Amino acid sequence: MYGLRSRYAAFPAIPVGATILPYGNGRSYGDSCLNPGGALLLTRSLDRFIGFDRDAGLITCEAGILLADILQLTVPAGWFLAVVPGTAAVTVGGAIANDVHGKNHHRAGTFGRHVRQFELLRSDGQRLTCSPEAHADFFGATIGGLGLTGLITCAQLQLQRTPGAGMDLEIIRFANLDEFFRLSELSDQNFEYTVAWIDCLSRGRNLGRGLFQRANHSANPMGHAKVRMGHLAMPFMAPFSLVNAATLRLFNFLYYHRPGIRRRRREHFQSVLFPLDSVANWNRLYGPRGFYQYQCVIPEQTGPEATAQLLEKIARSGQGSFLAVLKQFGNLSSPGMLSFPRCGVTLALDFPNTGARIERLFTQLDEILAAAGGRLYPAKDARMPAELFRRTYPRWREFARYVDPACSSGFWRRMTQGEVVLDGAAPPTVRA
């Protein structure tokens, strides 16, 4: 493991033939943030702000800063991050490298769309200031580039106005998938943030039932309560997965029928946007074998049909967990060569790791996904077949030309195994 004393520090010298991978706060679910057999370059020490233009809503900071730290500073000043993922415990560099999305994708697109510029430090010592105008090719490769194009040292982000820390939230129960799509269509016009929780065990005419959440930043004031991280905690590793068929059935039933639905209420943005951040080490619930997440996006035309097929398969398998999320992406294009989001519907489910049993289910889901023209999210993946990746991310070969010769990851090796990656193409030229 290598560290950095400051953003001015040189790219670490690693042994010839070795590889290294920038590592932020380690919130990716699979091996895209790991480099087995190689080195990691820890970036959390790069946590200084560089500037904050309170009139224009521009924040410039080092890449190891957490989104939570930014919000703590900017929300009292009337600014919110344009896009946040489901946890605020990720670094700015990680948010760029995974081109993360949020519950407002239909309005704001991905995180990368709001990145004005960043500095990319390559292993040969070059520092490239990348933006849509300058080194645009490296800009496009690095957004969603999974840390493979070099180290992002600092970045400038465009924020959006917010009246305060409060959000007006509505929760609506829906009985099946058709109702979800109708609600989503309707809500996306008037609500900035929309997402649905799904009871992944429901079947038949209840297939895809769940709770639809829609929210806007509230114009009514609410105290700028601190962004609280982990005030609840899972204090120890469960000896085996506490998420199993019995607990899941009980939880899903109670959660679906919970009272207090449909009343509009004011909540702190933390509980609306980052519900899991309030429980530190929630992953320990799954026991030492951990869990997988299966997050896919399916294009608009095939979306409803394929989602139904996926949910049917999952419900019949009896596997799954209470984390099952459905959301419609909008048609704003993603700026990265390997960005995951595209127009359509995204489904994300956690599964306790049950070994061969879960892999069999995944293989079946992959088939439905491939037939529907969908794809999986690298940031959440630990098992996707390389062939599926290469087919569904057609720009991967173009992207490979921008991969820093010193950088690699478990995910990247898995996806490119046995392939001639560079295909004889000349490496990209860097113009000053």
Add this chain to the structure above:
Amino acid sequence: MNRILVIGATSAIAEATERLLAARGDALYLVARNEQTLAAIAADLTVRGAPRIATESLDANDLSAHEAMLERAESFLGAIDIALIAYGTLPDQKRCESSVELTVRELHTNAISVVALLTRLANRMEQRRAGTIAVISSVAGDRGRGSNYVYGSAKALATAFLSGLRQRLRPCGVAVVTIKPGFVDTPMTAAFRKGVLWAKPARIGRGIVRALERKRSTVYLPWFWRPIMFVVRALPESVFMRLPL
């Protein structure tokens, strides 16, 4: 608002402390060797809310430069309410054992230069009859250990000097705070394997700010080092000398 001078302002513990001070609106005069890092920290602290901030590049081992630095700090701040001395180096004990020169240099950095600064600061604050002096010493100064006694003895000197200074300055209302962190995960200790006793600089920073507010005499950070060091100090030398510490 407090007016605060930090010497060794780029150390990880100092920076963590400065972030808290900046956020509550204190004026800061930051002194350290590396100008580039100082500028980066000053920019960061400005974003975090510091209303007034200035920096100065200084090698604390250059004792002849101290007086002019203190002069400039005082003229920028108006007066120094709190002076925090936060710099230090962690000597390579093994190399020190075969180099008198290195040993003396480390003692100079971690003890002599601190004493020089304290002497000047104490006289200024004694005259004003107000102020707080805080120094980051270490639990290592509580007892010399075979694996780290050059550093430990330098910190022991600082700790003893501070306790004397505290007695001397108490009647004129000047507080002296001795801060004794345990193992802290910083660039200074990057080479160590980290266990349960290790703390992050942010936690130490919170402890320092609290100690400054309450003008505590001696604080162990985190708190659990107090009972640990009580035991370590209480062990008879005949036992202690046999321990592989």
